[in-house]
Amino acid sequence: MDLPTLMLTLTATSFLLAVALWLPTARTSRIRRTEVYLSGEPQAHFKLSLVEVAWAIRYVMQRLYKTLVEQVQSGLFNDWFAFSLPYLLLLAVLLYMALGG
Amino acid sequence: MELLVDIVGLLLSVAIYPGLLFLVVLGLLSQWYRRKLVARLQNRVGPKYVGPFGVLQPFADVYKLLFVKEVVTGVFTPVRLLMFLTALGIAAISSAAALLPMGLYYLKAPLDIFVFIYLTLYASIAIAMLGLGSTSPYPSFGGARYTSLMLVFEPAIAMSLIALVRVLAPGSLSLAEALSSPKLLLNDPLRGLVAVAVIAVAAVAYSLALLAKAMMKPFDIPEAETEVAGGYLAELSGPALGLSILLHEVELALYLLVLANLVVPVPPLASEAPLVVVALIKYFAVLTLLVVVAYSMGRVRVDQALKTLGRYSLTLSAVALIASFLT
Numbered sequence: 001m002d003l004p005t006l007m008l009t010l011t012a013t014s015f016l017l018a019v020a021l022w023l024p025t026a027r028t029s030r031i032r033r034t035e036v037y038l039s040g041e042p043q044a045h046f047k048l049s050l051v052e053v054a055w056a057i058r059y060v061m062q063r064l065y066k067t068l069v070e071q072v073q074s075g076l077f078n079d080w081f082a083f084s085l086p087y088l089l090l091l092a093v094l095l096y097m098a099l100g101g
Numbered sequence: 102m103e104l105l106v107d108i109v110g111l112l113l114s115v116a117i118y119p120g121l122l123f124l125v126v127l128g129l130l131s132q133w134y135r136r137k138l139v140a141r142l143q144n145r146v147g148p149k150y151v152g153p154f155g156v157l158q159p160f161a162d163v164y165k166l167l168f169v170k171e172v173v174t175g176v177f178t179p180v181r182l183l184m185f186l187t188a189l190g191i192a193a194i195s196s197a198a199a200l201l202p203m204g205l206y207y208l209k210a211p212l213d214i215f216v217f218i219y220l221t222l223y224a225s226i227a228i229a230m231l232g233l234g235s236t237s238p239y240p241s242f243g244g245a246r247y248t249s250l251m252l253v254f255e256p257a258i259a260m261s262l263i264a265l266v267r268v269l270a271p272g273s274l275s276l277a278e279a280l281s282s283p284k285l286l287l288n289d290p291l292r293g294l295v296a297v298a299v300i301a302v303a304a305v306a307y308s309l310a311l312l313a314k315a316m317m318k319p320f321d322i323p324e325a326e327t328e329v330a331g332g333y334l335a336e337l338s339g340p341a342l343g344l345s346i347l348l349h350e351v352e353l354a355l356y357l358l359v360l361a362n363l364v365v366p367v368p369p370l371a372s373e374a375p376l377v378v379v380a381l382i383k384y385f386a387v388l389t390l391l392v393v394v395a396y397s398m399g400r401v402r403v404d405q406a407l408k409t410l411g412r413y414s415l416t417l418s419a420v421a422l423i424a425s426f427l428t
Binding site (some may be wrong): 001003004005007009010011013014015016017018019021022025027028029030031032033034035036037043086088093096099 | 111112115116121150167168169170171172173174175176177180182184185188189191192193195196199208209210211212215216219220223236237268339340343344373379419422
């Protein structure tokens with residue numbers, strides 16, 4: 001058997017078996033949903049506006065930018081090299097294997 | 102006719118032996134053994150009531166959970182989707198077991214180790230999603246912690262597995278071949294020594310990463326009971342909890358079976374009953390060693406876990422992988 005056939009066969013078998021496992025358990029059980037716990041506040045207070053999401057994304061991106069600037073783009077070649085060395089090594093190993101090593 | 106035999110053989114090996122049924126029984130027996138051993142270390146009795154010496158306790162727990170009529174969950178949790186992902190994780194692990202040369206029918210291809218790594222990733226992603234899919238903070242913390250550990254232990258497991266298979270089946274990089282007919286380099290002492298060193302280093306890296314993957318001490322922060330109330334399991338109940346316990350046990354069983362038989366490649370894994378018994382003896386020996394080492398340590402913080410795994414698991418697995426090219 002070749003590799004793509006093996007991968008496709010086993011993936012298809014996995015999905016088939018997953019459905020066979022899931023259907024009986026999903027059918028027999030009833031779901032009772034409980035409210036979100038908001039320190040005693042009613043669930044109606046649970047709102048999420050688009051502006052808040054935008055601010056959250058900005059906050060995460062700011063932290064990412066700060067990390068990149070302080071640790072990778074510090075102007076020192078050594079910092080950049082230390083950051084990219086593991087990726088370069090992985091690339092070298094993958095290339096070696098791809099070329100039949 | 103040949104196609105029919107192939108389909109029946111594949112289905113039997115994935116669903117029964119050495120797939121789902123075998124792994125579930127082995128995983129739950131290992132859970133009993135682990136709990137009994139840890140209880141012994143901590144001066145407790147451990148599982149006791151169901152079956153002789155409490156051996157059927159994990160089976161009773163999972164059976165009870167799987168057939169509970171009502172699932173209680175948060176209002177925004179997509180519990181049926183999470184159950185499907187968990188079932189998919191279990192199924193992918195069972196399919197990966199079809200690569201083990203233990204049954205009468207098994208699959209084999211050059212480079213099949215990559216298929217094994219790919220299939221077992223479904224299980225890790227399912228566990229991470231169980232945590233991240235809940236709106237409660239505890240499972241989210243658990244999921245986030247597991248995901249950050251995953252970034253270190255998955256490459257470590259993959260690299261050490263490739264290193265082990267590269268040493269034992271250098272031509273084909275096939276897991277099935279490494280397990281069934283390992284190349285031992287007995288005629289070349291120097292390369293043989295390098296091979297033994299690679300196996301030892303990869304085994305240490307793999308075991309450490311496996312402790313993190315199975316959320317055993319000291320890397321049990323994703324499910325720390327006292328901090329995050331059970332982490333990714335906190336909001337699960339009924340069949341969803343039963344399936345996630347099964348996923349955890351089945352995953353650990355498969356990884357340990359592969360580790361035990363790659364690290365001690367003699368006698369090789371085959372379908373004959375005595376060899377299967379020897380494989381299981383190796384399995385329980387490795388499990389004992391891991392549990393004794395794991396439970397003699399306390400829980401570490403996320404940053405400590407990442408540092409330890411990065412230093413002793415990721416680096417060692419990279420060293421093993423590079424050194425495996427020398428054999």
